[in-house]
Structures are given as structure tokens and as C-alpha cells.
Amino acid sequence: MSARERIAGNVANYVDERTGAAAWMKKNLQKVFPDHWSFMLGEIAMHSFVILLLTGTFLTFWYEPSMQTVVYEGSKDGSWPERK
Numbered sequence: 001m002s003a004r005e006r007i008a009g010n011v012a013n014y015v016d017e018r019t020g021a022a023a024w025m026k027k028n029l030q031k032v033f034p035d036h037w038s039f040m041l042g043e044i045a046m047h048s049f050v051i052l053l054l055t056g057t058f059l060t061f062w063y064e065p066s067m068q069t070v071v072y073e074g075s076k077d078g079s080w081p082e083r084k
Contacts, residue, residue, distance in 0.1 A: 016022045
């Protein structure tokens, strides 16, 4: 353990002994990190939204708006496939 880590540990221990901050932090951190399984659904939704924002922002760099007809590879002439 380095001297800096020891000093930081001593300061944190002193503050905890004087103020009782560890008990207060333990009580309040339980509110920040809930342990019920249903909160996971909200977390999944939040992470999905963040990924959506990041990929959308990334893709805007290559977006080229145009009104031209696009013929995709594999189609005959860009029209609908014939019905049988």
C-alpha cells in the first residue's frame, strides 16, 4: 500500500469516526441501487435508449438525403416482385 493510499484511508477513517458517515452512506446507497428484480426492466429500457441515441448519432455522419429511386442488389429493376 502506498503512502498516498494510507493517508486517504486514514482521512476517511477519521471522518467516519467523527461524523458516522458510513452508516448514512449505507442507508442512502440502498435507495440508489434497488435490489428488486423489476427495476432491471427499467434499466434495460434505459440502456437500450442510450444505445439508440449513440448509434443514431453515429449513423448521421453517413446519411445522405436524396429523392432518387434506390435499386437494391438482387432485385430485377426495382419494381415489386411478380406474383405467381
